[in-house]
Amino acid sequence: MSAVPALALKDITCRFAARDGGGAYTAVANASLTVEAGEFVSVVGPTGCGKSTLLNIAAGLLSPSSGTVEVFGEKLVASEGVNRRAGYMFQADALMPWRTGIGNVIAGLEFRGVEEDEALAQGEAWLRRVGLAGFGDRYPHQMSGGMRKRLALAQTLILSPDILLMDEPFSALDVQTRQLMENELLALWAEDRKSVLFITHDLEEAIALSDRVVVLSAGPATRPIGDFKVDLDRPRDVSEIRMTPDFARLHREIWAAMKEEVLKAYAAQKAA
Amino acid sequence: MKLRILQFSIFALLILVWHLMTTPGIVPPFYFEQDNRAAFFFGEPVKVFGVVVDWFWSGEIFGHLGITLLETALGFVIGSAFGLGIGLWLALSPTASAVMDPYIKGFNSMPRVVLAPIFAVWFGLGIWSKVALGVTLVFFVVFFNVYQGVREVSPNLIANARMLGATRHQLLRAIYLPSAMSWVFASLHNAVGLAFVGAVVGEYLGSSRGVGYLILQAEGTFDINTVFAGILVLTGFALLLDTGVGVVERRLMTWQPRASETERV
Numbered sequence: 001m002s003a004v005p006a007l008a009l010k011d012i013t014c015r016f017a018a019r020d021g022g023g024a025y026t027a028v029a030n031a032s033l034t035v036e037a038g039e040f041v042s043v044v045g046p047t048g049c050g051k052s053t054l055l056n057i058a059a060g061l062l063s064p065s066s067g068t069v070e071v072f073g074e075k076l077v078a079s080e081g082v083n084r085r086a087g088y089m090f091q092a093d094a095l096m097p098w099r100t101g102i103g104n105v106i107a108g109l110e111f112r113g114v115e116e117d118e119a120l121a122q123g124e125a126w127l128r129r130v131g132l133a134g135f136g137d138r139y140p141h142q143m144s145g146g147m148r149k150r151l152a153l154a155q156t157l158i159l160s161p162d163i164l165l166m167d168e169p170f171s172a173l174d175v176q177t178r179q180l181m182e183n184e185l186l187a188l189w190a191e192d193r194k195s196v197l198f199i200t201h202d203l204e205e206a207i208a209l210s211d212r213v214v215v216l217s218a219g220p221a222t223r224p225i226g227d228f229k230v231d232l233d234r235p236r237d238v239s240e241i242r243m244t245p246d247f248a249r250l251h252r253e254i255w256a257a258m259k260e261e262v263l264k265a266y267a268a269q270k271a272a
Numbered sequence: 273m274k275l276r277i278l279q280f281s282i283f284a285l286l287i288l289v290w291h292l293m294t295t296p297g298i299v300p301p302f303y304f305e306q307d308n309r310a311a312f313f314f315g316e317p318v319k320v321f322g323v324v325v326d327w328f329w330s331g332e333i334f335g336h337l338g339i340t341l342l343e344t345a346l347g348f349v350i351g352s353a354f355g356l357g358i359g360l361w362l363a364l365s366p367t368a369s370a371v372m373d374p375y376i377k378g379f380n381s382m383p384r385v386v387l388a389p390i391f392a393v394w395f396g397l398g399i400w401s402k403v404a405l406g407v408t409l410v411f412f413v414v415f416f417n418v419y420q421g422v423r424e425v426s427p428n429l430i431a432n433a434r435m436l437g438a439t440r441h442q443l444l445r446a447i448y449l450p451s452a453m454s455w456v457f458a459s460l461h462n463a464v465g466l467a468f469v470g471a472v473v474g475e476y477l478g479s480s481r482g483v484g485y486l487i488l489q490a491e492g493t494f495d496i497n498t499v500f501a502g503i504l505v506l507t508g509f510a511l512l513l514d515t516g517v518g519v520v521e522r523r524l525m526t527w528q529p530r531a532s533e534t535e536r537v
Contacts, residue, residue, distance in 0.1 A: 094432035
């Protein structure tokens with residue numbers, strides 16, 4: 001691993017002005033997080049703890065109230081533009097409904113001014129890689145949820161970003177499709193080992209996929225409270241790895257750290 | 273098919289009642305004092321159709337129809353272009369939108385048909401005063417749709433395009449414009465209808481050509497049959513225009529799911 005981390009969030013605090021004027025809401029407080037080059041890091045935490053806020057800051061879509069973001073050693077300033085070295089896969093559907101499958105996949109190449117023939121050739125190749133060969137002329141509304149996720153994955157990966165930011169990308173899928181997608185993601189990742197920051201609320205998913213799992217505290221004022229190395233062998237099969245004793249041990253360890261925060265978040269939601 | 277037969281039956285029934293009530297000598301007068309008065313006020317279907325057939329047979333109508341359709345098309349295109357442009361601008365610039373808000377509201381609540389005499393003074397009795405009226409009617413329909421449409425573009429879609437490297441200009445072309453266009457098409461039926469209204473009302477208030485002018489002339493000589501013939505031709509063409517818009521809409525909006533279309537997996 002190189003000395004310079006792919007992504008370094010340093011002492012990030014993020015406050016939002018409350019809508020009813022009743023004081024600011026601190027979503028994230030003094031959070032630091034690094035992702036080494038080629039590392040797959042998952043961030044888990046209870047619902048509503050500001051996981052997506054952290055990811056938006058890393059993407060340069062959101063400016064932190066204080067703290068800095070460094071991308072391969074360079075400071076990222078959100079007001080000057082997004083993180084150009086990162087690809088972002090959103091939780092909700094973000095495909096352009098008026099473009100066909102292939103049109104969506106090559107959108108990023110178009111924005112970069114790549115020649116149309118070249119873009120289409122690359123687009124077709126990526127459709128094949130995500131198992132959507134022959135579906136390029138379909139519109140997103142004509143595809144199933146799983147196919148749309150694969151399309152979004154191709155749309156992001158075609159630009160070959162150095163950092164991949166993923167915000168619960170598979171949370172809307174059923175369990176079977178989800179495990180298929182997780183395996184596909186691991187296979188694609190294994191080809192060129194990008195740095196991945198993967199947000200999820202599902203601890204099993206986090207352990208099965210990552211090299212490292214970071215646990216966040218319950219909101220408000222979220223910060224990392226635990227950092228666990230996942231020393232399971234690769235390549236992995238996400239549905240089989242769940243049965244191994246090592247997996248169970250890790251799950252127990254991390255869950256012990258997470259449990260209190262989950263209960264706290266639950267109590268806070270119930271009180272509200 | 274059964275539906276079509278029923279639809280046509282209603283049409284035939286209406287014409288039949290019209291014929292029976294207006295032709296002198298069939299039904300004894302029960303409201304008017306004289307037998308031929310009903311025909312004077314309501315026209316007679318046979319004569320009305322005679323006028324229509326004569327118009328098309330002699331070709332006299334085509335010049336007038338052409339003018340009316342040209343006015344409609346120009347009013348629609350110019351009004352839509354302005355609506356799209358200004359809608360995009362105000363939706364993307366909150367300051368401009370806040371400043372212009374009372375004016376937009378004011379112009380929209382004004383009954384814009386009263387502008388027709390002013391347009392006649394400004395643009396003369398040629399086609400442009402009618403086009404101007406059509407533009408003021410079309411503009412607001414398209415404007416409000418675009419304004420709404422752009423402001424309701426999903427923030428996810430914008431964030432995604434930005435992460436894919438879109439510049440401000442590309443964002444406008446790849447996200448805002450297509451999204452706004454879908455709203456323009458949603459208002460297409462309305463907009464074309466209003467452009468037609470603008471053209472005919474403009475002609476009716478003062479012109480030398482067009483179907484509205486034919487109606488105006490006939491009314492001046494109490495030729496009620498010709499007035500009805502004009503109305504019939506206008507209705508027919510309004511229906512035709514609407515069908516045409518439907519075809520264009522279906523062709524351009526293939527990406528939108530239709531109500532009857534289930535998700536194909």
